[in-house]
Amino acid sequence: MSGISDVARLAGVSKSTASRALSGSGYVSEKTRLKVAAVAASLEYVPSSNAASLVTGRTRNVGVVIPYLHRWFFAEVLEGIQAALLERGLDLTLYDANPGTEGRRRIFEDFLARKRFDGLIAVGLEPEDHELERLLKIGRPVVSVVGTDADASVIGIDDNDAARRATHHLTSLGHEHIAFVGGGSSPRWASVDRRRLDGYLEAMSEAGLTARAQHIRSEVSLPGGYAAAVDLLGARSRPTGIVAVCDEVAIGAIIAARRLGIGVPGDLSVVGIDDHKYAEMFALTTLQQVPREQGRAAVELLEAQLADADAEPTHLALSARLIVRASTGPVDAQHSVMVSDARTGIDGSV
């Protein structure tokens, strides 16, 4: 394994010149640059990032703190981040900070303090106060995907607005009995869920339906949505519309409805938020966000902060796009589809 001095010697130049030639910074004649590059290539020279980091203080590595890997949104964001980092030649150190685990504690107590990165991207982290404190104490730029930090750059959709529009979509179709499903299953609310519930409540209020607003708590997952919907739809008086906190919950609700023989959208309209990869298969009407792009954007924001130490924190609130598929319909059309469903086994939504 050859070092830069080997390259320098074989190229007949000094270490400093070799370094300049390879890093591309500083004056080097084109001739020697070519020569050095050729030698480096022939030796398959790979610079030691440790040595370089030690002297420059820059690691060319980005840390990603993320609470879940198995949830659609998080996996997509992470893939977006990784893709953008690969393009830039930057490494990615993963910190899976699952809430309530010993691992998360150690990440905040020990791992982050090592500063093995030039900057951090926090994805849907929702840090406790003492965690946030740690995060800022590190003294490296932080970009959040989903969040509310005032001190860091944040990128995400306008959750309140998305839920409001989802709800409005149903009220404009004539629905009056609309439930919001998901969130609040654990004592500590995820703030995203909270914001979406608020958006729903505001839209219900605008439609004069505050009295009929109903929040069904559930875990934010497909089985969670399924379980909650089984209860909700099995009750005597069931809603004609469901706004789900996210697509996973929405899809769970659709599956529950089908199993209960409730036609979608004939007897029940369901709208989600996400545009999950399964959304199309379930013909789910939803408010689309593109987490992969959010991941890429986070890298771009971080890059800017890295280039210019005192760049102002940017707050990017993207707007979700309504995609109407076949899980929502006018409230009047009730039952018409249900019949065909029982006969053919396929309702009109596919």
Add this chain to the structure above:
Amino acid sequence: MSGISDVARLAGVSKSTASRALSGSGYVSEKTRLKVAAVAASLEYVPSSNAASLVTGRTRNVGVVIPYLHRWFFAEVLEGIQAALLERGLDLTLYDANPGTEGRRRIFEDFLARKRFDGLIAVGLEPEDHELERLLKIGRPVVSVVGTDADASVIGIDDNDAARRATHHLTSLGHEHIAFVGGGSSPRWASVDRRRLDGYLEAMSEAGLTARAQHIRSEVSLPGGYAAAVDLLGARSRPTGIVAVCDEVAIGAIIAARRLGIGVPGDLSVVGIDDHKYAEMFALTTLQQVPREQGRAAVELLEAQLADADAEPTHLALSARLIVRASTGPVDAQHSVMVSDARTGIDGSV
């Protein structure tokens, strides 16, 4: 930010003694060890991993090369790896090597060569020949989760056996027309899929059903299984049993069956491989593997290789456990459940 010389000075010892005291290697009197530790704590001293790595050659970092993040199996393995690494104080560098992407190419060409890790864990990587060559050339221990490398440690389930037992489960229930769904959708087979198909074919052969064996190609995903099953089950002569390449495909098939009014398990038995987190919700009979534990085991294996440079590569083939839920039943029971399904909207499987 204080370095080890600050600690040394304030503790009234030399750098060397401070280093020994903190790293715990070499002779240090208990008294000075305590003193140094106290000073280090008061200064919130964090050693520079770059400096340490530069001199020791060890990074205390593990690279994980993984082709997907959004698929259940991969996300679970990754979470298992991360948890085990956090316990050991080791960092995790993520390389998302999505097949066919420019990013994957760069990972193998550039990123891995930097050797910013003491060892690698490859998860379901299925490297091309030239990629494998690169991998071994790095000269760092590699552990594979799922795979067939002779030169590296491998951990995974016996896929052939799992598929064979899944199939046998159906034949023992009297099924004769059993299709295998999934895999082979792209020209390049994933070898896992291939092995599972082989296991199915062997079991069919053992049951004297070779003539009726049928492989339905599909993408290995829930929508993929759904689409394939819609075609398969819509045909004139449909099977009474489905062995799916994995649970995601199996669940897609169940959803398709329900939509077509085909009762599960009344008219159709479905068995998967995985024990996916949604398996319970769909009452899916499956052969369980626990990817999270495979991730942990990979870390343990790697740790052993790291401790003892010439430890023999270990090949761990775990056995999947059959979990019988309610997606499979005797072939005779056909139609009985379908009727109740149509009446109540809920079949017997929940």
Add this chain to the structure above:
DNA sequence: TTGAAAGCGATACCAC
């Protein structure tokens, strides 16, 4: 049991 000094492999300043 401790300390002085020699690197690890690069970068960057400063003469030339």
Add this chain to the structure above:
DNA sequence: GTGGTATCGCTTTCAA
């Protein structure tokens, strides 16, 4: 444009 040299922060002989 180029080369010598100090330096980054630590570990590790080797002597004392």
